[in-house]
Amino acid sequence: MPLILEASSLSLNDVHRFLKLEELSTGSFTDFLNFEPLTEFEQQDLLGIQNDFRRYLRLGKISEGLVKFLTIAPLMRLAGFYDVPIRLTMEDSVAIAVEDEDKRITGRMDILAINNPQSNVASTFWILVIETKNSAIEVSEGLPQLLTDAFKSLEQQSSVWGLVTNGLRYQFLYLRHEQQPTYQLMPLLNLNESAGAIELLQVLKSVCKLVSFQE
Template identity: 55%
Template sequence: MTILNTRNLSLEEVQRLFGFQEQYIESFSPLLSLELLTELEQQELLQIRDDFRRYLTSGKVSEGQVKFLVVAPLLRLAGFYRYPIEIRLEEDIADIEVEDEDLIIKGRFDILAVSKAKHTKPQVYFWVLLIESKNSQIDISTGLSQLLTYAYKSIDNQKSVWGLTTNGRSYQFVYIQQGNPPIYHLMPELNLMERERSMQLLQVLKAICQL
């Protein structure tokens, strides 16, 4: 039996092992209802962006700094710190066994938001949003293989889950659906450093939180 860590899997391998098919959606509107931001939300968003920009100008921003400086305040602003949502950090996933490949996949997700008001089965909470973060110099697409591997476990218990890969500057939302084959939909890429895209970023996070 071969044991692999999710960090060592390519997107091509994940597609082959789990049967994922990729699709692209050009707008968030078919899946989410985006609400206008308040003046206070816009001001706080601008502060998050300015704080992060200061670190970017100094050079590489580490994965830990990305989580602390950008992801955490964005999640708070979007409402993810309020009941019934609970944030979980850096927990091991249950081993994924791929029998035909004589393979076991292990890994640890970065950030997971679950709803404590929803159960997919006893003692298993509904996954709301799964986040994979990278340092500021890594392309966000490199986190997609890990994100899909973790989400593959959740769609055993629920029909869909939202995912997000980010390096602090760029944000790639992914809508992952149960099926035969399972499908992941790539949404339009957003950017914290661009005013309109950053506002849409917060709107999307708020809409996912309110689902």
């Protein structure tokens, strides 16, 4: 019987070793995505999200649930993730058999955006995997869980975007499977910085549109 490992208990080195993952040098969003200018409406809505988060942050630590409610949900709506043919799921379980080892890694991803299986897309396509933490936890602590969850998608597609956030900071990564699985971290974005918030929404909008290329 295989040894069951919880993804949340693994270190980054564990994930690299078990999944044979290699980290590449920090990437650039524009190597993979095309940004569009934000409309005036989008900028105003984004400012409201920033202000709401700042107001709660001044009161102290923001729980993981509130991070989803205050930032992830409105940002994803604004970026287009609530529209057809995308479907959002939450708290989905994943299990990965570790190659050449009698182990199995299990995890539970916070939010997954996929194409709607009943759309015209030929097969299920994972668009974005999101791991959230409370505002007091550094985003780097969520990377092992995020990488494990996102790795599952490589069974059926060649690449996927992932995001780990504590509400304030947003760390995107791009995971690929070519000769061997690799990933690149993207520049860290800060919701409280005007330029960072704008780029954050531009990234989400661009990732959201990737599903159209699978149709």
